[in-house]
Amino acid sequence: MNSNYQKLVERLEETSRLGGIMGILHWDQEVIMPSGAAESRAKQMGVLAGIIHEKSTDPEIGKLLDQLKDENSFDGFEASNIREAQREYEMETKVPKKLVMEMAELSSKGHQVWAKARSENKFSDFAPILTQLVELKKHWAEYVSPELQPYDANIDLYERGTTMAEITPVFEKIKSELIPLIKEIKGAEYQPDSSLLSGEFPVNKQEALGRRISEDMGFAFDKGRMDVSVHPFCGGSHPTDVRITTRYRTDNFIESLYAVIHETGHGLYEQGRMEKGRDLPASEALTMGIHESQSLFWERMIAQGFAFCKRYLPLITETFPEKFKGISEEQLYEAVNISEPSFVRVEADEVTYPMHVILRYEIEKGLFDGSVEIKSLPDLWNAKMKEYLGIEPDTDTLGVLQDTHWSGAAFGYFPSYTLGAIYASQFYETLKQEKPDLENEIESGNLAIIREWLNQKIHQKGRLLSVPELVKQVTGDELNPEIFLNYLKNKYRKIYRIN
Amino acid sequence: MNSNYQKLVERLEETSRLGGIMGILHWDQEVIMPSGAAESRAKQMGVLAGIIHEKSTDPEIGKLLDQLKDENSFDGFEASNIREAQREYEMETKVPKKLVMEMAELSSKGHQVWAKARSENKFSDFAPILTQLVELKKHWAEYVSPELQPYDANIDLYERGTTMAEITPVFEKIKSELIPLIKEIKGAEYQPDSSLLSGEFPVNKQEALGRRISEDMGFAFDKGRMDVSVHPFCGGSHPTDVRITTRYRTDNFIESLYAVIHETGHGLYEQGRMEKGRDLPASEALTMGIHESQSLFWERMIAQGFAFCKRYLPLITETFPEKFKGISEEQLYEAVNISEPSFVRVEADEVTYPMHVILRYEIEKGLFDGSVEIKSLPDLWNAKMKEYLGIEPDTDTLGVLQDTHWSGAAFGYFPSYTLGAIYASQFYETLKQEKPDLENEIESGNLAIIREWLNQKIHQKGRLLSVPELVKQVTGDELNPEIFLNYLKNKYRKIYRIN
Structure with missing residues (x-):
């Protein structure tokens, strides 16, 4: 050596x-x-x-x-x-130490100011600090990556190697097809029934159900834990100590269950890292986008799929017999796939979610190139919500003030959510091609086939390849929104009986 | 400043x-x-x-x-x-870095070798490493406190300022009075009935009971937690984050409950530290012995007292009605105060416990002054057990190999347990003099009177005084085994009806 x-x-x-x-x-x-x-x-x-x-x-x-x-x-x-x-x-x-300290202080203060402004619905209180945060992050970008445009330098922090030049056309393409799809769904005559998901669901039963499904997915509980926190997350200290969380409400179990599945997706990436050099960066997860591709893969592509609903309806019925007796697989499948414009990103479904991200991306881009003024943000936000989702929030609390990211100077983070969704759909397409019997395997409970595929193709790769190299190696393709859009159009037109 | x-x-x-x-x-x-x-x-x-x-x-x-x-x-x-x-x-x-590293390695190895030797009842496997550990700790002592005898330097680590010159006569005094008392108790005609403490006690009820009593004692659960671990302990990260643990068995609730009370005693010391400079050593707990005096004070002097039994019998009966219906306060008091020689220190009662400590102290002293040979330890251990407690273990697992301390080179730690018990009895004597109505206060549930007294007299003092200064300030006395012995003799002769 x-x-x-x-x-x-x-x-x-x-x-x-x-x-x-x-x-x-x-x-x-x-x-x-x-x-x-x-x-x-x-x-x-x-x-x-x-x-x-x-x-x-x-x-x-x-x-x-x-x-x-x-x-x-x-x-x-x-x-x-x-x-x-x-x-x-x-x-x-x-980065000069002075700037590092200014950023740390301003982020810490920013979080407090933002939390208060949000709860009091007063964007004007947050505006001055947001202005400063953007300016600092521009300075920071000049030090860190003088060769990049400032916003690209920020994106690079979460999604290394990805720039606006790549993202903008992809997001434009998505806008051009999703806005009409969202309208189609909204106007569809047939609307699935979600009432079967409301009721009374004891926490201990929800926990047992979530734990069982997480185990089926392959989460190793001797190398991890599942607990409760205000916001679900995947954390821990090492691939042998991966900790996922969820939260429970007793009138709805699906939110909690899908949070478990989502965080298990992240957790499997961490637990599945290569055996070699687990305390070294080469074995670490590649980017935020690829991490999100793993959680979304399990949550959206697998657990919101028909085969998964078919597999787990008996267990769900056994867990909550009063509620699910007589419910069909189709009913469950449709209920977990209801799509509807809403104000809050973190509660959005897979069709409307990208529009929340694109809205934020466009605003951030404008803040960094100077084409958007801070004081115009509430109006701009609402106008975009109207254009993209057909709804407008009554308050900034439910609008421009909803997310914590900006208060912590985490500009450039949002695109990763949708890049992750696109990668997930591409991985799913490839997996289906390589395992033509996938749906039957899921129905028969063989989730290991998925975990092992993701593990070999992605988790084990660590940071040995760049994102484009990895995506190319797995799918033979580059970042391709077509596959994502086709996945959404096919799935949701069928559910909503749109021809 | x-x-x-x-x-x-x-x-x-x-x-x-x-x-x-x-x-x-x-x-x-x-x-x-x-x-x-x-x-x-x-x-x-x-x-x-x-x-x-x-x-x-x-x-x-x-x-x-x-x-x-x-x-x-x-x-x-x-x-x-x-x-x-x-x-x-x-x-x-x-201490030279080389010696620090040798000690760290040998302690780590020592723990493994000891654990194996204990489970296989093979002292001879542990003997060579124990020899090395004693030698290293002698060298260490020469570097750290060349002015002290090597064993005194080790004691000083846990009980600063206390030496063999002070401990030996105190322990001799205790031996001279406790060995006869233990014989008296063993030979007494009247033997209290402990069967009421055996039964079926669900863990959730035990937990609620322990938590309630810990709260009554004043443990602040917004600045601490109570959980489960293999060995009960008090840990955490700060006076605002004090974490106690206990363990549960379903056939006995007293062990778990008194572990909670013991650890709460430690926890109140930590939570009760002075407000000033909580991240500075002056506010920290003084010594191991004083820490132990706080846990033993609550466990032995208070919770094994008659007034406490009277106060909590109704709650215990409410918690376990089948078992405690018709049980009198006297029966509960006597059952929690049964004294009987046993092999294992951590399970010993307050009368026999000091003999376990003195036995270890004498052996450690001999190992450091060269008058005791490692290979003679099992025989020496058993001979002393016979002499002090009238019983001899069949195996070294239950004898010389039972404690983890030596495997981690923690020589000089054991005396603190009994010094703590003596200090606790002295504090108790003073408290009774200052609060003549103490028993009635306890019966009426006013445990705050105790906590506040300990807090003002001891917790708030941090490390501002030395142990002798503190004991003098609180009790007007110095380390005084008479008070401890009188406490034990009065209490146990009454319980066992010895005239």
Whole structure:
């Protein structure tokens, strides 16, 4: 083993383990921490974040990376670790400390100001800080990636290698076909009945059901947990310690169940990482978009599919007999696939969701190229909602103030949700071609066939390939919204009996 | 604020917060972590321990401490922080790194070897590593406290300022009176009935009962939690995040309940620390012995007292009506106070417990002064058990191999348990004098009177005083086994009707 490389590995492992510790602190805070500990926990996390920053900007790493540049004997795995270390080191060291601290302070303050503005429906209170956050993130972009346009540099943080030049035409294509589809669905004569999903569903039964399905999907509970938090998420500290959460309401079980399935999709990606170098970046999940492709694959393509409904209707009926006795597979399938424009992104269905994302993408793009003014945001938001979904929120609380992302300066994050949905549909198309008997396999309970395919094709690949390389290798294609759109059109025209 | 002092404070706060993070990792590992994560967690904890060591041995701290020596303007709180920092810095820097690493490795290996030897009842497998551990701890003592005898240096780690010169006569006194008392109890004609404590006790009812009593004692659940672990403990990350655990068996609820009460006693010490400088050593719990005095105070003096039994019999009867209908307060009181020699320290009652500790103390003392040979330990152990408790274990698993302490090189820890019991009896005596109506207050449910007294007299004092100073301030006395012995003799002669 090359000794400079070995030294780099030791440092990367240390940082990765500290990151795992941060994962536990974060999970603990969201799931289990006593409320009175908020302040002390914030200080603990601050100290740890400082140490992680200290360790990742140690000039010794820069020296090692410089020396490694002159060496030329690394295999794909090693080269990937060096590449990742280089990217991370540059990201952490290129930005002046003053700017880093300004961003941290402003994000922290921004979150508080935003939360208050949202609850009081006062966008004007949030506007000044949003203006500052955009300006800081523009400065930041100039330091980090002077060769990129500022918004592209922000996107790159979550979806490396993807730029507006690639996203804009894809989103335009989606708009051109989804807006009409949403109108068709809204105007359809036949509207499925969702009332069977309302009722009284005890939490313990919901939990047992979710746990069972998560297990069937392949989630290893000896290397993970399932708990409750205000917002469902997938966290933890290591591929052997992956923690998913959901939340329960007693008048609806589908939201909770599909949250479990979604987070299990993320969890399988983490648990399924390559055995080699699990404390090294080459084994980590590739991008936010690819991560989301895994959760959406299971939630939308599989669990909202007919075969899955057929498979699990008996278990659901056994769990909630009063409600589901006499309900048919078709009824369940249609009920879990109701599509309807709504104000809130996180509650949107798979047809309307991309429009929420595109709206935000266009606004962010405009904020960074100067074509959109902060003060115009509420009107612009509502006009776009009207145009894309045919509805307008009465308040900014349900409109431009709904998401936390901007208050934390996380510009460029939103596109990943829809990129993930597109990748998921492409992976699904390929899987169906490679396993023509897929529907029967799902009906007979063989979910392992899906997990293993995703594991071999995607999870095991870590960061060895770029996103385009990975998508090409798996599907033979590039990012292709046609497949996504055809999937939606075929599925929903059939459900809503649109010819 | 003095600027050198302020710089020191910042460093101490950082270390304290990292220690809090370690507390969460440890709690998580014992309570909630998936089994498959053992290896990754060990590595995470190793990295964090390394960073804490790095931070606490930073020469910059040494420089600050040197400069602070020449300054003379600190109040008690500040002086205590400086004193604690000095002690910690010397402890961490005086020992050569090679020895620190040898000790860490040998302790880790020692634990595994011990666990195997214990399960296979083979002391001879553990003997060689125990020999090495004692030798290493002798070397360590020479570096850390060359002015002390090696065993005193080890005791000092847990019970600062206390030496064999103080402990030996106290323990001799206890031996001289407890051995006869244990014989008296064993030979007494009247033996209380413990059968009322056996039965079928559902875990959820036990949990509700324990939680209610812990709350009555004053444990703040918005600044703490109660969970389940294999061995009950009190941990957490901060006075606002104190986590106690217990364990449940369905055929006995008293063990679990008294574990809750014991750990709540520790927890109240932590939650009750002074408001000032909670991330600084001056506010921390004083010693292991004083910590144990708080848990034992509540468990033994209060919860095994008659007034407490009287107060809680109705709630216990309400919780387990089949078992407790018709049971009198006297019956409950006697049943929770049965005293009987047994092999295992952690299961011992308050009369026999000190003999387990004294046995270990004498052996440790002999190992460090060379008068006891490792290979003689099993025979020596059994001979002392025979002499002190009148019983001899059939196996070393139930004898010399039962405790984990030696495998982790924690020599000098055991005395703290009995020092704590003595302090607890002295505090109890003083409290009764200051609050003559104490028994009635307990009967009427006013446990706050106890908590507030302990809080003002002990918890709030942090490390401002030494143990002798604190004990003097609270009780007007020094460490005094007479009070402990009188407490035991009066209580148990009455229960066992011995004249």
